[in-house]
Amino acid sequence: MQELAEKLPQVLANFGIFGAMGKQYKGPLITEVEFELNKGSKFSAVEKSIKDIARELGVSGIRVAEIPNSTYISFELPNPEPQSVPFLPLSEQEEFTGSKYALPICVGVNMRGVPVMKDLSKMPHLLVAGTTGSGKSVGLNSFILSLIKKKTPQELKFVLIDPKRIEFSMYNNQAYMLRPVITDMSVASRCLAELGAEMNARYAKFEKDMVRNIGEYNEKHDVKMPYIVCVIDEFADIMLFDKTVEKQVQMLAQKSRASGIHLIIATQRPSVDVITGSVKANLPTRLSYKVASATDSMTILNTTGAETLLGRGDSLLLEENGTLTRILGAYVSNDDIISTITPYRCEIKEPEVSGAIVPSGNGGSVDVPQAEPKAEKQGKSMWARLADWWDRIGRRRQNQIINWIFVGLAWGIAQIKEWWLDSRDSSEVRQSVSRKNKKNK
Ligand SMILES: Nc1ncnc2c1ncn2[C@@H]1O[C@H](COP(=O)(O)OP(=O)(O)O)[C@@H](O)[C@H]1O
Numbered sequence: 001m002q003e004l005a006e007k008l009p010q011v012l013a014n015f016g017i018f019g020a021m022g023k024q025y026k027g028p029l030i031t032e033v034e035f036e037l038n039k040g041s042k043f044s045a046v047e048k049s050i051k052d053i054a055r056e057l058g059v060s061g062i063r064v065a066e067i068p069n070s071t072y073i074s075f076e077l078p079n080p081e082p083q084s085v086p087f088l089p090l091s092e093q094e095e096f097t098g099s100k101y102a103l104p105i106c107v108g109v110n111m112r113g114v115p116v117m118k119d120l121s122k123m124p125h126l127l128v129a130g131t132t133g134s135g136k137s138v139g140l141n142s143f144i145l146s147l148i149k150k151k152t153p154q155e156l157k158f159v160l161i162d163p164k165r166i167e168f169s170m171y172n173n174q175a176y177m178l179r180p181v182i183t184d185m186s187v188a189s190r191c192l193a194e195l196g197a198e199m200n201a202r203y204a205k206f207e208k209d210m211v212r213n214i215g216e217y218n219e220k221h222d223v224k225m226p227y228i229v230c231v232i233d234e235f236a237d238i239m240l241f242d243k244t245v246e247k248q249v250q251m252l253a254q255k256s257r258a259s260g261i262h263l264i265i266a267t268q269r270p271s272v273d274v275i276t277g278s279v280k281a282n283l284p285t286r287l288s289y290k291v292a293s294a295t296d297s298m299t300i301l302n303t304t305g306a307e308t309l310l311g312r313g314d315s316l317l318l319e320e321n322g323t324l325t326r327i328l329g330a331y332v333s334n335d336d337i338i339s340t341i342t343p344y345r346c347e348i349k350e351p352e353v354s355g356a357i358v359p360s361g362n363g364g365s366v367d368v369p370q371a372e373p374k375a376e377k378q379g380k381s382m383w384a385r386l387a388d389w390w391d392r393i394g395r396r397r398q399n400q401i402i403n404w405i406f407v408g409l410a411w412g413i414a415q416i417k418e419w420w421l422d423s424r425d426s427s428e429v430r431q432s433v434s435r436k437n438k439k440n441k
């Protein structure tokens with residue numbers, strides 16, 4: 001790494017870029033090298049040649065950025081041995097546990113290794129993009145777990161939409177769920193419409209109570225109104241199934257901030273047919289993992305750079321005020337998810353009629369079953385517990401186990417076949433021997 005930084009001024013000079021090196025900061029993923037351009041040199045010239053500079057240095061994925069309120073620019077050079085940042089230890093740090101945010105999210109660490117915490121309620125929605133394998137689903141899981149760690153099931157409910165059917169299956173039957181994980185796209189668009197209705201019902205209540213938002217409402221009432229966070233993994237799948245969801249998402253994104261309903265929308269295709277202008281305009285906070293092209297980066301962040309990210313959780317966060325921060329996302333494993341959510345298991349059923357999530361009675365709370373932690377475990381048959389366990393382990397593990405079973409079966413069948421062939425051969429030998437004996441007699 002030291003070498004790369006040493007080579008940098010010479011390589012820059014080859015491109016006619018001159019200046020002075022500044023400080024260096026080594027983070028988990030990259031080393032940040034500050035550089036002050038000579039007077040009159042243009043940053044845009046550096047930006048234009050960055051791919052060639054990277055090639056001459058012999059590495060891919062160098063990013064250059066302006067440092068706000070400073071005369072320096074920074075080159076971000078990838079470390080030869082990138083480290084990942086596990087979620088659970090990060091979420092136990094004081095910055096997170098002590099945070100007073102309404103909906104605190106532990107996003108990861110910045111390029112110097114400092115934890116980055118944000119408030120979803122301020123964002124107030126989040127648009128996430130990145131190619132397959134860039135770390136979107138891991139990111140979504142870390143946001144969900146962050147919220148679960150800080151909020152009770154009475155304060156917070158999730159609506160999880162997962163067209164791929166693999167990412168969220170372990171959240172089924174959690175006290176935090178407003179309804180089971182949605183994998184059917186027709187249900188998804190109906191559910192978004194129901195969230196719109198819920199939002200309007202909430203505003204009607206606020207008006208009656210003469211309060212402006214969910215925070216003020218909850219201060220006045222003993223029965224709290226829960227925040228609702230709707231997470232969509234792969235928005236493109238819904239958009240292509242049913243174009244009307246665009247209107248619903250737009251309406252929610254525009255108006256739901258004060259009602260405590262927030263959206264986190266992820267897509268691998270940030271193209272304009274998926275993220276239309278009207279949706280984009282209402283989702284000012286955006287997180288981009290590695291994308292395929294500079295055009296995709298422009299679509300999501302209004303600037304290039306996300307195409308040079310390194311993958312595996314490396315991301316750029318664009319905030320409402322326009323600041324852009326590079327963040328390494330926290331890594332969440334399947335076991336982290338299971339250990340965090342297991343205490344909140346309970347039965348969650350599909351709401352029976354459309355609009356069922358809109359509270360009909362007074363009290364202003366969504367009517368959902370409460371958690372029955374652990375107690376339900378006793379007195380269950382072995383089969384019920386086995387079925388529970390099967391539900392809980394998630395699709396990936398299920399697939400793994402099914403694979404093992406098949407491999408085991410194939411091995412067993414091969415053994416039986418060998419044994420059968422062996423025994424047939426030996427009985428044939430016996431028969432021929434006895435035939436010979438008879439002849440001899
Ligand atoms: N924050 C991270 N730190 C380390 N590795 C990560 C991180 N995020 C993702 N990965 C790696 O990348 C793989 C793909 O991530 P995933 O979230 O499934 O991508 P996507 O949903 O964008 O297709 C993961 O299985 C993991 O190995």
Ligand SMILES: [Mg+2]
Nearest residue numbers: 136137167233
């Ligand atoms: Mg994914």
